[in-house]
Amino acid sequence: MKEWLAFLSEQAITGIDAVALLVIVVGTIQVLIAVVRLTFRAASGQELRDAWLHYARWLVAGLTFQLAADILETSVTSSWQAIGKVGAIAVIRTFLNYFLDKDLAEIRERQARPRPPAEPER
Numbered sequence: 001m002k003e004w005l006a007f008l009s010e011q012a013i014t015g016i017d018a019v020a021l022l023v024i025v026v027g028t029i030q031v032l033i034a035v036v037r038l039t040f041r042a043a044s045g046q047e048l049r050d051a052w053l054h055y056a057r058w059l060v061a062g063l064t065f066q067l068a069a070d071i072l073e074t075s076v077t078s079s080w081q082a083i084g085k086v087g088a089i090a091v092i093r094t095f096l097n098y099f100l101d102k103d104l105a106e107i108r109e110r111q112a113r114p115r116p117p118a119e120p121e122r
Contacts, residue, residue: 011077013069027058050057053107056100063097 034051037043069091077083 006076009072013072013076015068016072020062020069023058023065024062027055027062030058031055049107053104056104060097060100060104063093063100067097068092074115 031051031054035048038047038051052061067090070086070093073086074083074090077086
């Protein structure tokens with residue numbers, strides 16, 4: 001029974017890591033295309049920020065999937081050294097995810113605030 005669960009866990013880890021890879025690659029390709037397009041036309045700084053904000057969302061999703069795979073990996077890892085390594089990676093990914101998500105929330109909050117009307121030129 002234990003071998004069967006270990007096998008299923010390994011397959012799930014591989015599958016979730018593949019999803020994380022796919023999410024990050026798709027997001028990277030999207031932002032690359034957007035940045036190249038914006039480079040060849042007179043794009044505003046806001047458009048570039050929006051492209052990077054969109055990319056950050058993809059990265060948060062990818063990191064979340066990777067963290068899920070790390071959690072599963074601890075269930076099939078038998079040595080304390082391997083658990084420590086997986087744990088360290090999980091902590092790093094958690095911090096990255098936390099700060100990316102925090103930055104996204106701050107940007108969304110800033111964008112939701114009404115802007116004061118521009119001063120008329122004299």
